[in-house]
Amino acid sequence: MSEFTGKQRVQKLFKREPLDRMPCFSGQGTVVIQAIEKMGAPFAKIHTDAKLMAESAITSARLFNMDGVVVPYDMATVAEAMGRGISLYENAEGIIYPTVPDKWKTLEEIDIPKDYMTQGRLPLVDEAFKIIKKEAPDLAVGAWVLGPFTLAGQIMELDILLKGLKKKKDEIAVFLDQVTQVTIDLCKHYQELGVDFISVREMGSGTDLLSPRMWKTLIGPNLKKVFDSITDVPCVNHICGSTDMIIEMMHECGADALSVDQKNNVAETRKKLGNDVLIFGNFDPYNTLTQLEDQAQVEAIIKKCIDDGQDAVWPGCDIWPDVRPENMETYTKTVREYGKKPSPAVGRL
């Protein structure tokens, strides 16, 4: 029998207190098709029903003995609440996540409504958190928000935003200030709901898209403001894509932990940041959990994450829900067993 509940394990991890083993959880979506099928609901429905959202999260965690849950599953909730619409693909075959159909096309059009927090599906997400906290008090509850730049790209056309970074620097800076405040307000709200950690996903800001120089002037300072505002719960700075060139700046933003994807050279990152920093990552979820058929390969990938110096093995992005159950089993089992040895920032009992 485990000494800790999943919630305790995750809480202790963030405090860097000794653990029985590495917690198995994520700040990215971990809902799996096996859980959704068990509830008999179509994929589109779990985004629009608080009970289904909560239960699919809990069931996914229970099926594979994970230590935490994260909701919501899609990136469109805030943009929808701001009146940008929502495409749910209710009649589409298979798994398609909701998207934002009507982004603002110019800076001049942007008008963030004051009451967005009570609009669209945001109240439904709040309700899902309440259900999870009640029905699964043993699990760590994770909230996540988009970082200011990524959220900006959800509410306005990304190419206009990207070109604006060069062509309309001042106007874009003002817009990003506004969006930063939205991210801060959301984090404050989720802290008040009593979540156990918040992951801030600034996933559109890796150096696949932006230069380290732009990151330093336009992304880092706003992220720092966000992390400064999260005072009651631990927080994670997650960026997928290329992060090797910006990892030190990510660290300077002040989150309790960093999360990176498979493009990051974690062994190098460890050398740069030292052993005291919590680092999470960094396996490719689609390849590892959906594609691979050889369990030895899955196990080797997860073990490498641990050997490279991760304090928690997180998927680099959302888990693609259509996982092979045996791969998911191998992933979580390897974390539980191979993660009995101490990680760089967290000792073991």
Next chain:
Amino acid sequence: MATHEEILAKLKEAVVEYEEDDCAEAAQEALDAGMDPMVAVMDGLAAGMEKVGVLFDTNEYFVPEVLMCADALYKGLDILRPHIKLDADVPKASVVIGSVQGDVHDIGKNLVKMMFDVAGWDVHDLGRDVPLETFVEKQLDVKSDVLAMSAMMTTTMMGMKKVIAMVKEKNPDCLIMLGGAPVTRDVANLFGADGYAESAGNAVSEGIKMIGRLREYQKGDIK
């Protein structure tokens, strides 16, 4: 009056420095000087974009700069393209391109599209968030030589597999190009695709390399 070499250098420079007005001006200058517009496109605009590709690969330029370079290129292309003489005996190559349903991102798609525009193909751009059946319908309708699809999000890539199967069943000669951040080369192979570009970033590199090959082809270096 500027020499043809000087005009080509100006076109190239305008693309690299993302100067839209300069690019339009140089394109007009090329026409006024009686240059072959196809030469101006290939050795001016496309050559500039190749330089942009190098700057991108060496981390000097990032996506914002590349997007602005593309805007400059189109300013010149819009002026030059109407003057390119078509060979009536050779059918124009065509492509159907779009982002798959569930994907509202189109940066990578638009950069690949630019490559086909530069090469003078007939481009049928379906836009983004395109239902699967629309790709199939359009491809079968126009019988394009290439079908290019992009999915940036992990969540949309499975759809492409279905489209490929449907198109290949009815039109096995159509070349399929896949792009998008989550689609690895292995996945592309698995789906039965013929070409591949990894992400907006790789679409830049891959697309520009294809422009380079087209330029070599035009010069007779590739048979």
